[in-house]
Structure formats: C-alpha cells, structure tokens
Amino acid sequence: MKTADAGQSTFDPARALPAAAYRDPGWLAAEKDRIWHRDWVFATTEDALAEPGDQVPVTIGDQPVLLLRNQAGELVALSNLCAHRGTLLVEQPANARRIQCPYHAWTYDDAGRLVGAPFAPSGVIDRSAHRLPTYRVESWHGLVFVSLDDGVESLARRFALIERHVSAAGIDALDHRADMQSAETWACNWKVAIINAMESYHLFKVHPETLEPFTPTRDAYYVAGSARATATGGAFKGQDDYLLLSLPPGFVGVLTRGSFVWQAVHPVDSDRCAVRTGGAYASHRPASPFGRIGKWLGRAAAAAYPQPDFLREDKAICERVQRGVTGDFLPGTLVPIERVVRDFGDYLNWRLNDVEPPLARD
Ligand code: FES
Ligand SMILES: [Fe+2]
Numbered sequence: 001m002k003t004a005d006a007g008q009s010t011f012d013p014a015r016a017l018p019a020a021a022y023r024d025p026g027w028l029a030a031e032k033d034r035i036w037h038r039d040w041v042f043a044t045t046e047d048a049l050a051e052p053g054d055q056v057p058v059t060i061g062d063q064p065v066l067l068l069r070n071q072a073g074e075l076v077a078l079s080n081l082c083a084h085r086g087t088l089l090v091e092q093p094a095n096a097r098r099i100q101c102p103y104h105a106w107t108y109d110d111a112g113r114l115v116g117a118p119f120a121p122s123g124v125i126d127r128s129a130h131r132l133p134t135y136r137v138e139s140w141h142g143l144v145f146v147s148l149d150d151g152v153e154s155l156a157r158r159f160a161l162i163e164r165h166v167s168a169a170g171i172d173a174l175d176h177r178a179d180m181q182s183a184e185t186w187a188c189n190w191k192v193a194i195i196n197a198m199e200s201y202h203l204f205k206v207h208p209e210t211l212e213p214f215t216p217t218r219d220a221y222y223v224a225g226s227a228r229a230t231a232t233g234g235a236f237k238g239q240d241d242y243l244l245l246s247l248p249p250g251f252v253g254v255l256t257r258g259s260f261v262w263q264a265v266h267p268v269d270s271d272r273c274a275v276r277t278g279g280a281y282a283s284h285r286p287a288s289p290f291g292r293i294g295k296w297l298g299r300a301a302a303a304a305y306p307q308p309d310f311l312r313e314d315k316a317i318c319e320r321v322q323r324g325v326t327g328d329f330l331p332g333t334l335v336p337i338e339r340v341v342r343d344f345g346d347y348l349n350w351r352l353n354d355v356e357p358p359l360a361r362d
Helices: 019-023 025-036 160-168 190-198 292-303 307-324 336-353
Strands: 041-045 054-060 063-069 075-079 114-116 134-140 143-147 182-186 220-225 230-236 239-247 251-255 259-269 272-281
Touching: 019 025, 019 190, 025 259, 025 336, 041 054, 041 063, 054 143, 063 143, 160 220, 160 230, 160 239, 182 307, 190 239, 190 251, 190 259, 190 272, 190 307, 190 336, 220 336, 230 336, 239 336
Parallel strands: none
Antiparallel strands: 041 143, 054 063, 063 075, 075 134, 134 143, 182 272, 220 230, 230 239, 239 251, 251 259, 259 272
C-alpha cells in the first residue's frame, strides 16, 4: 500500500484531538494507510468459523477479505477479490471446500490457489500469478484479528501487558455468540466512537439510568496500559469488578464474570463509522449450539446487561461531538480519569507519526 503523508496528523496526546482529526480527509487517508491497512484489525469471533469450510467475508480498511477455516482446522485470511476481473467472491457467510467466482467460475482452494479456469486453454493462464493474496490472521481469546501487513507484531506481544488481567477475569469460560452480533452506522468519526467506548468518565452524565447505577464513574480505575492496549476497571453493583479492555484501533470490551460485551468500530468516511456490537456469555450450550434453547439462554444472559439503551445514549452523544468539533475549537486538557484516552493518543502518534510509544505503565 502507498504511504500517505502523515505529517499533518500531529497533536498533543495530553489533550483532546484537534477538529481536523474528526473532519479532514487527509487524516482519514493517513489512518487507512498506517492503521487500517497495516495494523491488527478485529474481524469476527471464532465461533463464526467453527467448522472446516466455514467462510466469513469481512472488510479490513478498504480491502475485502475472506476469512475461512481450512480442512486442517486453521484460520486463513485471503483476498476476497477474484484474480480474474476483481469480482467480490463471497458476500455471505458460507461453508464450502472451495471458492468459486460467480462471474466466470474461476475456482480457488482454501489456500487461495487457482485450481480451475473454464475455457482457458492450457498455458494461457499462469496459475501461480493468479493466486489470491493471503494475510495475517490470529485469534486471541476467541477474537479474530486480521492484518494486511505481514510484518506486524504478534497479538501475544501486542496484548502482553494486559494478558494476565484478562485471563484472570475468566474470559475463556464464556462462549462467543456471532449469531447475536448487530451492526449500525453512526454519524461520527470512528475515533469519536471508540474513545467514547474506552472511557468511563462520561457514565454519570450520559448514562445516569442505564449504566451509572451499576457501574458508577467514581468507582472506575486504571489497571494497566500502554499505546498497545489498556485495561481499566470499576465496581459493578452486586458483582465482582468489571474489566474494560481497550484494544486500538477499534475494539473495546467489558468483561464480567458472566459476560463479555464488546463494541468494534471501523471507519466508513471522515464523519461516519460502522459500529458492531456482540458478546460472549456464560451460557452452557445444549447439544446443538445454535438450537432454540441455546439462543434463549444467550439472549437471557445478554438481557442482563442493559446494552440497547446505553448504546442509544452513546450514539446520540458521539454524533453531537461530531456536529461540534469545528471552527475555533481548541483541544481541551484530558483529566486523570481519561488516562486510557491518553494511551489511545500515544497509539495514534505511534502509528501515524512514528513516535515510539512510552514504556508501558503498570
Ligand atoms: S471475474 Fe471472477 S471468474 Fe471472471
Ligand atoms: Fe457510553
């Protein structure tokens, strides 16, 4: 991918981001180039690719990617564009051993090798030159991430600082539920939405009835973090404390004993983003994982956390920020409870401006 000029993306991470960060197409171009097309991007959860042959199309930055589980049980990420004339190969989740283009039926195996091209006399097509590109794919506690850059550091390194906190909070006892995900478009820059999801500062004001009574702002605290990932925590009425994971660029999840509710954000354009929500729950699956009882148990667990109402409130305040930041806006100072936002600023400076991130604080 070509390198966009990121020089205009400078800012002070101790302050809010400048208006240009939320409005300037130059910022978005630099972010696509240096973040969405080079860093790890959350794609889906592993349960969506449970069986060999399962295929899930996703978009990473501007690149259509096909995630699949091959016959050996490994996760594979391929370009989802036909190597003939660029047709989108797979549009809906499917299960198949091969990938066949709907246009002229060129056919690929699950490693992206071209294995069939109808009406092409032998020798006309160099099959090795028409292989689907492959990308990095790794899974972390059931969360599947893709990177278009082969040289990206491993997820183990990326999340090392928060690993023990996440494991200790019992994430592996929960079942991810891809069938309960939802997606919508918010009229705000992607950074407005993800910063809002990261910080617990706004709970008392934006969510006085939905979240504040359960998880009050005053009881939120910082656990461990850096530009790579941050864990914060807080009291959760009647339960063990929650753990909030902020995984830049676009993933935040709230982990409790019985649930992991997450939000994933991806840019659409400068002032719109796609917001996906999903979760993992302590539902014991019956014999058929997607049977009626399993779904009912999952929904019951999901309903225990008042997700829909607080999401409406977050969407409204984020879109209001987007309508605001312009004109003579001078970025304000972040307060101590927003330390995770400072970590995210360090992340942006690292990726966009090659500023080596500060050593992890623990
Ligand atoms: S575009 Fe895919 S086979 Fe022609
Ligand atoms: Fe919120």
